Every structure is written in C-alpha cells, then in structure tokens.
Amino acid sequence: MKITDIRLGYLSVPLKQPFKTALRTVNSVEDVIVKIETDTGHIGYGEAPPTGVITGDTTGAIIGAVEEHIRKRLIGLDLENFEEILLTLDKSLVHNTSTKAAVDIALYDLYGQMFNAPVYKLLGGYRKEIITDITISVDTPEKMAADSIDAVKLGYTTLKIKVGVDAEQDFRRMKAVREVVGYDVQLRIDANQGWKPKEAVRTLKAMEDSGLQVELVEQPVQAQDIEGLKFVTDQVSIPVMADESVFSPKDALMILHTRAADMINIKLMKCGGIHQALKICAMAEIYDVECMIGCMLEAKVSITAAVHLACAKKIITKIDLDGPVLCREDPVQGGAIFEHSRISLPDTAGLGFEHINGVVWKS
Numbered sequence: 001m002k003i004t005d006i007r008l009g010y011l012s013v014p015l016k017q018p019f020k021t022a023l024r025t026v027n028s029v030e031d032v033i034v035k036i037e038t039d040t041g042h043i044g045y046g047e048a049p050p051t052g053v054i055t056g057d058t059t060g061a062i063i064g065a066v067e068e069h070i071r072k073r074l075i076g077l078d079l080e081n082f083e084e085i086l087l088t089l090d091k092s093l094v095h096n097t098s099t100k101a102a103v104d105i106a107l108y109d110l111y112g113q114m115f116n117a118p119v120y121k122l123l124g125g126y127r128k129e130i131i132t133d134i135t136i137s138v139d140t141p142e143k144m145a146a147d148s149i150d151a152v153k154l155g156y157t158t159l160k161i162k163v164g165v166d167a168e169q170d171f172r173r174m175k176a177v178r179e180v181v182g183y184d185v186q187l188r189i190d191a192n193q194g195w196k197p198k199e200a201v202r203t204l205k206a207m208e209d210s211g212l213q214v215e216l217v218e219q220p221v222q223a224q225d226i227e228g229l230k231f232v233t234d235q236v237s238i239p240v241m242a243d244e245s246v247f248s249p250k251d252a253l254m255i256l257h258t259r260a261a262d263m264i265n266i267k268l269m270k271c272g273g274i275h276q277a278l279k280i281c282a283m284a285e286i287y288d289v290e291c292m293i294g295c296m297l298e299a300k301v302s303i304t305a306a307v308h309l310a311c312a313k314k315i316i317t318k319i320d321l322d323g324p325v326l327c328r329e330d331p332v333q334g335g336a337i338f339e340h341s342r343i344s345l346p347d348t349a350g351l352g353f354e355h356i357n358g359v360v361w362k363s
C-alpha cells in the first residue's frame, strides 16, 4: 500500500457555547483535515486544530508544513514499512507537532486498514469503551454552577472546571460548583498556566481546607516554569498534572524523573501523534505514573485517534476527550461513538471513518 498523495482541507464546526479558558475564548473548532491517498484506493484521515496559544501552530503553518516539507518526503513510501514512514515524518521538519499528529493519525488509519483491524487492537486492545469528563468554561461562579448542573443532568460524573483567571474568584467558582453538584460528582480543575507558584499553593490549600475535594489540578503555573510546577507539586496534597509543560517524550521523561508533577496529560497535538504518545505511555508505565488523554478543541477525527490510544493503554486512566460533545454538530461519519460521557469504538478497520462532511478541500 503506497502513498500516492496527501490532500488538505479546511473544516469549521460551531460550538454549542463559547469555550473559555485562562488562555483563550473561541466559538468554533477550526481544523485542517489531512487525507492520505494510496495506490490500493485506501484513504487515511487526520486532523489538526491550530491552537496557537498552546502549540504555536496556525492554519497557514500546518498547510505549509505539509506542502513544503512532508508531502514530497512521504509520497511513494509503502505502509508495509511503517517505521520508515514515521521516522521520515519526524525528520521532515522540527516542531509542528499538530501537523505531524494529523499526518500520523492518517497513517495509523491506513495501517489499521492494511491489517483489517481497529487501531486500538493493534496497540494493545485493553478496552473498547471509556468515560470522558466535560469541560466547564471559566465564567462567573453563577454561570459555571448552572453549566455544571446541565452537565450532571446529561450524565457526566466528572467535570473539568476551568480556572486560572483570578485566584480569589477561582476559589469562589469551585465553591459555587461544588455546592450545586454535591459530592457524587468528581471535580478536576485546569488553571491553564494562570497562577504564580505561591498563588497556586495558596489557592489549592484553601480548596483542600474547605473540603472542596478536588481530584487533580492541571497546569497550575506557566509551561516553562518547571521549578514552579515542582514547588506546587511538593506543597499541596491535590495531585498536580503537567499539561502544557509536557509536549515531547523528552519533556515527559524530565517531568517523570524530577517528579515535578504527579501525572501527565498526553495530547496527540502536543507530542506529534500516536507513535510519540506511545513512548510517553511506556515511560509513564516505568515510573508508574498515571496519565490523562486530553485534547485541544478538536472535532471527531483526531479525537477518534485519541480514543483508540486510550482504549489500548491501561496507563491512561483519566479521559478528557470532550471536543466532539462541545460541538453543535458532528461532521464525521464513522469513528468513535459518543453518547454524552460514554465513548465506544466499533470494530471497523483502522480508525473507521466513512466520510467527513463540510470539508473545503484545497486544490
């Protein structure tokens, strides 16, 4: 099965309501869709959202990376030598992790089709169903409490509460949410780098002392401030998860080795795809550190790939794959099946896509 072309398209999917974090506010998922064509007629799909404030990727950069660096190196390569293709992809240019993830996802889609097996089974096949949390955007305490009630009514048992905008108000946000959802619902928080280390410790300790029962906190301090991250991890009882501080397997190794965080959030868009994410999983297994599989604001193509990884690997114990349920519509036919918090995988080959509606293909 030889690669004959790599095509690119644009996909825009409106959100049910604005998605607000300490880093950005957006109203739609904006994606580049990658389509890899082969001489056997098999097609592999991938997706990359340009999350500039986190990965540095823009739509133009994703398109340029494929057109100027990746396409010419991959055309003609045979899926039979998967290792060669992945190494070529890595070496085609530095950084550009979202672009590499989109191409990697399309390649795994083809790889699974070549063996007529779903990708999660080829990677380990640990389970075929997972439960995701849902994100509550940062807003007034009242609005966040109302959004939390709506989510619980839909059956979500874990909420990811966005904070990191103003530490004192963040405490009030958590208090308001906990008061309305009670203690049967798990609350995890994500500060998206919004606090200073001492401020993080103060805020998290206040949450501990008030019995708010926070499951974990994601990325309390700036991504590059590993010392600050470790300071928070050492000072508080709430488990600290590194998100923006860990992109590559090398970053993960450093965090694991220094114990700067208690857990790692793996995202395909940060590490460059499934083949790199597998390395992080292997290292986390060695250090016996549980991982989350997370996502950017993504539609169901790349999220399906993340579901396959999560279903394959036992070390992934926390799931934050709510991209598709935050969208007003699902343009992807096939792939993972979403029923609110419950995500399952069909036993179709590869990643199981049939068609993606609404893609504007580049000529």
Ligand SMILES: C[C@H](N)C(=O)N[C@@H](CCC(=O)O)C(=O)O
Pocket (backbone or CB within 6 Å): 021, 024, 051, 135, 160, 190, 192, 218, 243, 294, 295, 296, 297, 320, 321, 322, 323
């Ligand atoms: C969408 C997901 N639940 C999430 O919160 N992801 C990110 C932020 C994604 C983005 O801004 O696109 C996270 O920080 O965990």
Ligand SMILES: [Mg+2]
Pocket (backbone or CB within 6 Å): 190, 192, 218, 219, 243, 244, 265
């Ligand atoms: Mg996060």
